[in-house]
Amino acid sequence: MPLVHIVIALAVLQFFWFGMQVGRARVRFGVPAPAISGNPDFERVFRVQANTLELLVLFLPGIWMFGTYLSPRWAAGLGIVYLIGRFLYARGYARAANQRGLGYGLSALPALVLVVGGLVGAVRALSLF
């Protein structure tokens, strides 16, 4: 499982980096804390972080369960697709709201596959014992 743990660490560090972009966007677009709205350019950078948080709640238990019940290598591989998808999502969404589709799909889909695969693995393990 170290491979899975490495991808988990990279995913939360990527998320931290998205948070730093929100801090920079606060200065750049003039939206001081605690406000989270008022400028659409800021709001898109803010939504990158918020949406990634929403997806990490699926991704983290999913990659752990998929790695435990099915395959650590496939879990890590799907995790790398997720990392690339989130990078494309962040880059696209920072430009325009309608450029977030591809990156969203490339990160939400592997997260869902990890959760559903982990669920299937857990159901199978339950019926074995």
Next chain:
Amino acid sequence: MPLVHIVIALAVLQFFWFGMQVGRARVRFGVPAPAISGNPDFERVFRVQANTLELLVLFLPGIWMFGTYLSPRWAAGLGIVYLIGRFLYARGYARAANQRGLGYGLSALPALVLVVGGLVGAVRALSLF
């Protein structure tokens, strides 16, 4: 623990479904991304997802610790109460802000019991070794 893992997978899939309702509410109530305010009907659906995220951060480590230290069966049972409570919360809150109380209690309470139970179990394990 497979029983606990199944409930974990169901809880994050329920959360993903709440996220899809936010996407649908964006279209239905005319609140395009990245905005997250402007229409109270949209905002209530949005808050269902956000509040569930806040509760999952207690629920996920809680059910895992409760299952590890006390009982996987009781952990899974409390998890199913949480799932039902969150369903009632989402249905009630989508209708009106004052209809979210019952579902909130039925999901926040089991989440708290799982965390406090897990804490008690960990303290007990510490004093054993």
Next chain:
Amino acid sequence: MPLVHIVIALAVLQFFWFGMQVGRARVRFGVPAPAISGNPDFERVFRVQANTLELLVLFLPGIWMFGTYLSPRWAAGLGIVYLIGRFLYARGYARAANQRGLGYGLSALPALVLVVGGLVGAVRALSLF
């Protein structure tokens, strides 16, 4: 690892307490649900909770991996620094936005150390097997 699990339980209970402060601030500053903006005093209390959620996504996998690969005692110690840092962050930010710096650093830094330490531990474990 029970020591690490105790700190995990305390961290999510602290987060739940921040959530209760948001509920109280809703009443005190007249911002009924589902609104999350409109009064800067409310917004700062709200941001304490939201920012803590963002940091917990690093802290929780980080403390677990650091405890698993490096040292449960050091993981728990860094976790206690995080708990104190978050307390100072919440107290400072509730007063004024410019009083959140010290507490932010004292909680974000240990969270980052936990994740990076866990990543180093996982990479080392990978090359051993």
